[in-house]
Amino acid sequence: MPTPVRKNRPRILENLLEAQKIAFAPFIFEACASALSSGLIEALARKPEGLSEEALRTETKLSPYAVRVLLDLLAPAGVVERVERNDEADARSSEAPLLWRSTPVADLLLFDDMTRANFFFTKDVNYEALAKLDASLTEGRPAGLSAFDPSWKTIYPHLPELPEAARKAWFGFDHFHSDRAYEAALGVLALARDFKHLVDIGGNTGRFTHRFLIKNPQARATVVDLPVQTEAIPTREELQDVVDRIDTFAIDWLTDTELHVSPDADLFWMSQFLDCFSEDEAVSILVRTKAAMKASGKNPVLAVLEPVVDEQRHAAAELSLAATSLYFTAVANGNSAFFRGNMLRNIFKRAGFAIRSEVPNLGISHTLFLLEPAD
Numbered sequence: 001m002p003t004p005v006r007k008n009r010p011r012i013l014e015n016l017l018e019a020q021k022i023a024f025a026p027f028i029f030e031a032c033a034s035a036l037s038s039g040l041i042e043a044l045a046r047k048p049e050g051l052s053e054e055a056l057r058t059e060t061k062l063s064p065y066a067v068r069v070l071l072d073l074l075a076p077a078g079v080v081e082r083v084e085r086n087d088e089a090d091a092r093s094s095e096a097p098l099l100w101r102s103t104p105v106a107d108l109l110l111f112d113d114m115t116r117a118n119f120f121f122t123k124d125v126n127y128e129a130l131a132k133l134d135a136s137l138t139e140g141r142p143a144g145l146s147a148f149d150p151s152w153k154t155i156y157p158h159l160p161e162l163p164e165a166a167r168k169a170w171f172g173f174d175h176f177h178s179d180r181a182y183e184a185a186l187g188v189l190a191l192a193r194d195f196k197h198l199v200d201i202g203g204n205t206g207r208f209t210h211r212f213l214i215k216n217p218q219a220r221a222t223v224v225d226l227p228v229q230t231e232a233i234p235t236r237e238e239l240q241d242v243v244d245r246i247d248t249f250a251i252d253w254l255t256d257t258e259l260h261v262s263p264d265a266d267l268f269w270m271s272q273f274l275d276c277f278s279e280d281e282a283v284s285i286l287v288r289t290k291a292a293m294k295a296s297g298k299n300p301v302l303a304v305l306e307p308v309v310d311e312q313r314h315a316a317a318e319l320s321l322a323a324t325s326l327y328f329t330a331v332a333n334g335n336s337a338f339f340r341g342n343m344l345r346n347i348f349k350r351a352g353f354a355i356r357s358e359v360p361n362l363g364i365s366h367t368l369f370l371l372e373p374a375d
């Protein structure tokens with residue numbers, strides 16, 4: 001028997017609209033993608049006083065039909081609006097062309113770097129794969145990854161093989177979210193100690209390593225990652241000014257390989273890394289990292305930079321992070337997510353680390369944890 005709808009709910013019309021935005025979310029998303037790629041939103045943004053449909057056709061090369069169906073949906077979706085006529089006669093006249101203009105939401109789609117990084121990450125990396133979210137959730141594997149290649153088990157070893165648009169969107173998204181926090185985190189680290197040897201675990205393309213080495217001209221670094229990433233480090237053009245101070249250590253943390261790095265290592269660093277693993281996997285990685293730290297003679301610190309999903313200042317950040325967790329589910333590995341604060345702190349404890357300090361709200365949404373072995 002169907003569950004009865006509860007009566008006397010307040011704001012039923014607003015809620016009905018919200019529910020339709022969800023029911024038709026892919027339609028709205030695709031309409032925005034077309035309005036961006038055709039230049040429709042940009043044309044409107046350049047003319048704050050408004051544009052007629054005819055002018056939009058000229059600007060975008062879209063047909064009258066295409067302009068009409070896009071505008072008709074983007075208006076109730078809150079992306080464009082009809083211009084209010086002041087002149088009553090004008091407003092009644094069927095001769096006067098209807099004018100359209102963009103809303104502040106359209107401006108964000110066009111100009112806001114975070115919105116754009118998220119939008120194209122959704123479009124070019126996740127869109128097709130998300131159709132397999134159900135299977136991913138029930139089977140505990142990234143079933144959506146088959147949109148790229150049915151033989152791939154996780155996305156990480158295949159990042160360099162992604163199609164051009166997906167690779168650009170993946171790195172654009174990753175870099176957008178970590179870059180802003182890097183500068184702030186480097187400032188915090190500089191206050192803590194004069195670090196001489198960085199171990200960048202999950203160092204990927206060496207982007208953080210590069211910034212660290214530029215800021216610390218006497219220091220060295222070891223980039224730790226899957227072989228496909230570490231092998232590319234020496235030839236990366238953007239690292240050439242520091243490459244003679246970088247070593248690499250290739251590891252697949254999902255095997256039982258141990259970490260071995262220079263005895264001079266005094267800063268172990270993990271940025272947007274632990275979230276690529278399940279809780280138990282993260283504990284295992286931290287335990288092996290702790291063993292490598294203890295082998296160093298320099299009393300090292302472990303710095304973990306993570307966005308904590310339930311400790312965000314803004315609803316937009318919380319929604320972005322929670323949505324990205326489903327990328328981990330359907331595309332990346334099937335078993336990880338951005339952590340809630342209590343889970344992450346518990347993982348540190350289980351691995352035998354004590355938290356020395358926490359600095360929240362770095363960049364847009366990251367917290368920097370400084371940890372030391374508790375035993």
Ligand SMILES: C[S@@+](CC[C@H](N)C(=O)[O-])C[C@H]1O[C@@H](n2cnc3c(N)ncnc32)[C@H](O)[C@@H]1O
Pocket residue numbers: 156157174175178201202203204205208224225226229251252253254270271272273276
């Ligand atoms: C989300 S990226 C983070 C990159 C960078 N640290 C940042 O702040 O943007 C995660 C990194 O972890 C690495 N990684 C994922 N799974 C791994 C594994 N099983 N063993 C070693 N590294 C792995 C990936 O290759 C990638 O470079």
